[in-house]
Amino acid sequence: VSGTEVELGKVDFEKLIEPLVAKTIQCCKNALNDSQLTANDIEEVIMVGGSTRVPIVKQSVSDFFGKKIHDELNPDEVVALGAAVQADILAGNNKDFLLLDITPLSxxxxxxxxxxxxxxxxxxxxxxxxxxxxxxxxxxxxxxxxxxxxxxxxxxxxxxxxxxxxxxxxxxxxxxxxxxxxxxxxxxxxxxxxxxxxxxxxxxxxxxxxxxxxxxxxxxxxxxxxxxxNAKEDMQLRALTEVQTEAKQLIETTERFMQKNNSFLTDKEKQLTLDAIKELNGVMQSGDKDIIHQKVEALNEISRPYAERLMDAAIGKAMSGKNIKDTI
CATH class of the missing domain: 2.60.34.10 (Substrate Binding Domain Of DNAk; Chain A, domain 1)
Structure with missing residues (x-):
């Protein structure tokens, strides 16, 4: 280093690269989770890249998969060999293998x-x-x-x-x-x-x-x-956005209902509904999904009785003068 000869023992070297080896094992875990497989489902583990010659890398991978690794191929040439196999398949010369591509992102x-x-x-x-x-x-x-x-x-x-x-x-x-x-x-x-x-x-x-x-x-x-x-933050944002969207839709639906059926509602029902809409609008940007959900439920409870009453009246009008047997 800088012209000075330095010796690094195996133990010290392995300790220094331990975080990188752990990262490699985590990648193996992620690959198994994504493919919905277990280590027991893997038949062969082929080592790729010059760094896989390091003994601690070989041992860590072997321990994780619970089997002897396949290190007979030159790790510097494995990718090229795989590309050659894929080219042979695409050219129609090899019909014994089928390599499937996947979508890397949703x-x-x-x-x-x-x-x-x-x-x-x-x-x-x-x-x-x-x-x-x-x-x-x-x-x-x-x-x-x-x-x-x-x-x-x-x-x-x-x-x-x-x-x-x-x-x-x-x-x-x-x-x-x-x-x-x-x-x-x-x-x-x-x-x-x-x-x-x-x-x-x-x-x-x-x-x-x-x-x-x-x-x-x-x-x-x-x-x-x-x-x-950002998984945790994203889940919270999705939950908040969903309840805000539900609240917005409920307000618009309720206001349209009131305009269309204004004469059907009592003055008390109108006032209670307007107050509930005002309260829901007031908490929409609060960032608290639980409070927004509470106000959504409160508005639903107020509007449900007269919505059901209107539905019953509409059904009664449609059935007026008809025999129940004729509608079955």
């Missing part, structure tokens, strides 16, 4: 409140497909924006935006009635096709995306590490 869309709704989780085998149904937020909503994201965080602002398109031409219907199916399809080339289709009217729009375009291995690793480091 793929999903943005939902109310800026939340990430995952359709294809990370580590899904390619090719793969998934679909989910969504609906509109407002009465007569003519279109829906589909924003596609990639990443592991609960809020889309912390993930990578891949694409965005509008599904327009949705027939005018009450909020919640349209059924929009969003489907993701990743083909063998890793190209993602996103399709949105309103099932009642067959209105449809689609787009093609290359999820891995412009994304380096380091960026993928950083996104994964960020998701682990």
């Amino acid at each position: 793929l999903g869309i943005e939902t109310m409140g800026g939340l990430m709704d995952v359709l294809i989780p990370r580590n899904s085998k390619i090719p793969t497909k998934a679909a989910r149904q969504y609906t509109t937020q407002k009465d007569g909503q003519p279109g829906m924006r589909i924003s596609v994201y990639q990443g592991e965080r609960d809020l889309v602002r912390d993930n990578r935006k891949l694409a965005e398109f509008n599904l327009s031409g949705i027939p005018g219907m009450p909020a919640g009635l349209p059924k929009v199916e969003v489907s993701f399809l990743i083909n063998a080339d890793g190209i993602l096709n996103v399709r949105a289709r309103e099932l009642r009217s067959s209105v449809e729009q689609s787009i093609e995306v290359k999820p891995q375009y412009g994304l380096t291995d380091k960026e993928v690793e950083k996104m994964l590490m960020d998701s682990i480091a």
Whole structure:
């Protein structure tokens, strides 16, 4: 070091690299968890890279998997050998093996409140497909924006935006009635096709995306590490955002109900409802999901009796003059 000869004993060396070896073992644990396997399911453990020649690395990996490691191949050439095997398979010369690719990061869309709704989780085998149904937020909503994201965080602002398109031409219907199916399809080339289709009217729009375009291995690793480091905070933010979204929807629904059925409510019911809405609005930005949830339940308790009363009246009117046997 700096022209001075220094001797480092095996014991001291192993002590210095112990944190790095522990990190390697943690990566092995994560890989098993992601693939839903145990160490007993692994048949061979092949060592890759020059550092795997270090005795303590070999011993630690062998102890973790509970079996003798495969170190007969040159660890500096293993990756190249694997690439050659894959090239042989892709060329159609080797039909005895099938190597499956996976998605390194989750793929999903943005939902109310800026939340990430995952359709294809990370580590899904390619090719793969998934679909989910969504609906509109407002009465007569003519279109829906589909924003596609990639990443592991609960809020889309912390993930990578891949694409965005509008599904327009949705027939005018009450909020919640349209059924929009969003489907993701990743083909063998890793190209993602996103399709949105309103099932009642067959209105449809689609787009093609290359999820891995412009994304380096380091960026993928950083996104994964960020998701682990912020997991607790993200869960809390998701829970808060979900209850805020529920509160906002409830307020809008209740106000529309009151406008449409104003004469059906008593003055006391109107005042109680307005007070409950005011209280709920007052705590919306408090950051306390439990208080918001309490106020949501309070508004529900006030509005439920007259909503049920109106429903009973509507049913009674529809059944007026009819024989019960005719409706069975």
